[in-house]
Amino acid sequence: MIKIQSITKTxxxxxxxxxxxxxxxxxxxxxxxxxxxxxxxxxLKSIVGLTKPDYGQxxxxxRDFYGSDRETKIEIRREMGMLFQxxxxxxSKNVEQNVMFPLDVxxxxxxxxxxxxxxxxxxxxxxxxVNSKMPSEISGGMKKRVGIARAIVNxxxxxxxxxxxxxxxPQTSILxxxxxxxxxEDLDITTIVVTHDMNSVMGIGxxxxxxxxxxxxxxxxxxxxxxxxxxxxxxxVFANKVMNSLRGK
Amino acid sequence: MIKEIxxxxxxxxxxxVNRESFKTYYxxxxxxxxxxxxxxxxxxxxVSTFIGAVTTVQTAFNMVSDFIPKYVISQVVREMVILELAxxxxxxxxxxxxxxxxxxxxxxxxxxxxVDALEVMGINSISYLVLPKIIASVLMYPMLVITxxxxxxxxxxxxxxxxxxxxPNDFVYGLRSSYNEFTVVFALIKSLVFAFLVASIxxxxxxxxxxxxxxxxxxxxxxxxxxxxxxxxxxxxLAQLLLSI
Numbered sequence: 001m002i003k004i005q006s007i008t009k010t011x012x013x014x015x016x017x018x019x020x021x022x023x024x025x026x027x028x029x030x031x032x033x034x035x036x037x038x039x040x041x042x043x044l045k046s047i048v049g050l051t052k053p054d055y056g057q058x059x060x061x062x063r064d065f066y067g068s069d070r071e072t073k074i075e076i077r078r079e080m081g082m083l084f085q086x087x088x089x090x091x092s093k094n095v096e097q098n099v100m101f102p103l104d105v106x107x108x109x110x111x112x113x114x115x116x117x118x119x120x121x122x123x124x125x126x127x128x129x130v131n132s133k134m135p136s137e138i139s140g141g142m143k144k145r146v147g148i149a150r151a152i153v154n155x156x157x158x159x160x161x162x163x164x165x166x167x168x169x170p171q172t173s174i175l176x177x178x179x180x181x182x183x184x185e186d187l188d189i190t191t192i193v194v195t196h197d198m199n200s201v202m203g204i205g206x207x208x209x210x211x212x213x214x215x216x217x218x219x220x221x222x223x224x225x226x227x228x229x230x231x232x233x234x235x236x237v238f239a240n241k242v243m244n245s246l247r248g249k
Numbered sequence: 250m251i252k253e254i255x256x257x258x259x260x261x262x263x264x265x266v267n268r269e270s271f272k273t274y275y276x277x278x279x280x281x282x283x284x285x286x287x288x289x290x291x292x293x294x295x296v297s298t299f300i301g302a303v304t305t306v307q308t309a310f311n312m313v314s315d316f317i318p319k320y321v322i323s324q325v326v327r328e329m330v331i332l333e334l335a336x337x338x339x340x341x342x343x344x345x346x347x348x349x350x351x352x353x354x355x356x357x358x359x360x361x362x363x364v365d366a367l368e369v370m371g372i373n374s375i376s377y378l379v380l381p382k383i384i385a386s387v388l389m390y391p392m393l394v395i396t397x398x399x400x401x402x403x404x405x406x407x408x409x410x411x412x413x414x415x416x417p418n419d420f421v422y423g424l425r426s427s428y429n430e431f432t433v434v435f436a437l438i439k440s441l442v443f444a445f446l447v448a449s450i451x452x453x454x455x456x457x458x459x460x461x462x463x464x465x466x467x468x469x470x471x472x473x474x475x476x477x478x479x480x481x482x483x484x485x486x487l488a489q490l491l492l493s494i
């Protein structure tokens with residue numbers, strides 16, 4: 001479980017995150033949603049430690065990330081896996097080398113075992129016989145799946161996904177969502193997904209945090225999202241034409 | 250400016266914390282040596298051969314007095330090549346080729362979140378990405394300088410003897426007369442310092458790129474400009490420190 005307390009971040013005069021607190025549970029995808037520019041990605045980066053908040057705390061199963069020494073931070077980070085918006089695959093490495101990278105650098109696993117693990121992870125994300133392809137030779141959806149395979153290859157306890165569906169067609173988006181849901185449940189890991197895709201919200205949003213202008217306005221499940229009573233959330237949810245057509249019914 | 254220099258020193262300090270295993274660096278350094286060393290060999294050889302040739306012709310053009318023996322031409326060429334042309338002019342070319350490549354490579358990794366991916370894995374991205382480049386640069390650049398020196402003298406010999414400016418015997422005699430071994434040591438000391446400056450400054454500029462493709466280009470240009478300025482300042486300081494009587 002990940003717990004955040006009073007995360008606040010400002011860039012100059014602009015308050016991007018204002019006293020955000022909450023918990024992200026194990027074994028299910030936890031979604032952070034909101035319109036563009038509301039601070040979702042900054043919050044995610046603050047949670048993983050890529051952007052240091054002005055103040056606030058992040059606890060990984062009780063371990064205070066920002067209050068820890070360097071060694072503990074590294075230890076916590078080595079339990080993380082992250083899928084970046086563009087995949088963030090290493091251009092100079094092929095698919096197999098990309099997925100194997102965390103094992104190469106962080107473990108002393110024998111080569112055969114590493115290869116077995118890489119192939120298992122690639123199969124898990126629905127990719128086979130692409131080991132020798134370079135990132136420039138595969139599609140956007142495949143890059144995301146390779147990114148997920150790399151994120152899970154070292155058996156993480158925490159999985160973070162930044163806009164996993166951005167730039168993908170609806171069918172591939174559903175596949176990625178299902179994959180994230182399955183992985184969270186099967187591996188029993190704490191997963192945080194940043195998205196503004198309503199299909200993801202309705203598909204896998206068992207626990208949702210809604211941000212509006214850097215403030216947490218609502219928290220709940222996708223079953224409650226359509227009758228939250230929060231105007232800003234309604235505006236966000238029903239901005240989608242399909243959702244809006246369901247509103248009347 | 251002061252803030253930037255401070256950031257640069259903090260960046261250098263980060264190279265040595267939370268490093269990965271020796272085996273990891275060994276492979277990376279070898280890869281970088283291939284890119285930096287072998288990749289630059291042709292350009293360095295070509296440029297230095299022509300520089301040596303042109304220096305010979307221009308020195309001969311200025312030696313108009315009959316009282317000056319011909320072998321002085323190759324003596325002057327030797328001193329110019331060893332003391333300045335091979336280490337310093339090559340450093341400018343090196344900054345343009347290798348420095349800009351380092352900055353744009355790291356800048357692209359930064360804007361496409363590849364650097365963030367390393368950080369999230371608990372890897373010190375500065376140490377992992379930059380340290381091998383600096384080590385490879387410090388290992389390979391002195392070799393490139395030696396190559397440049399040899400090629401420049403060869404270029405001078407070729408042009409000098411083929412055009413009749415100087416006889417082969419005079420050229421070789423000039424190369425050997427009044428030779429001071431310390432000039433080579435001095436050139437190698439310079440090459441080590443320049444290699445470190447070009448690799449570290451270019452990496453610093455590239456690593457701290459923020460924005461998009463346009464900013465990668467800007468970082469690359471800044472890397473070359475800053476590296477060249479640093480090389481020229483270091484060149485003067487080293488000459489003052491090590492050659493002043």
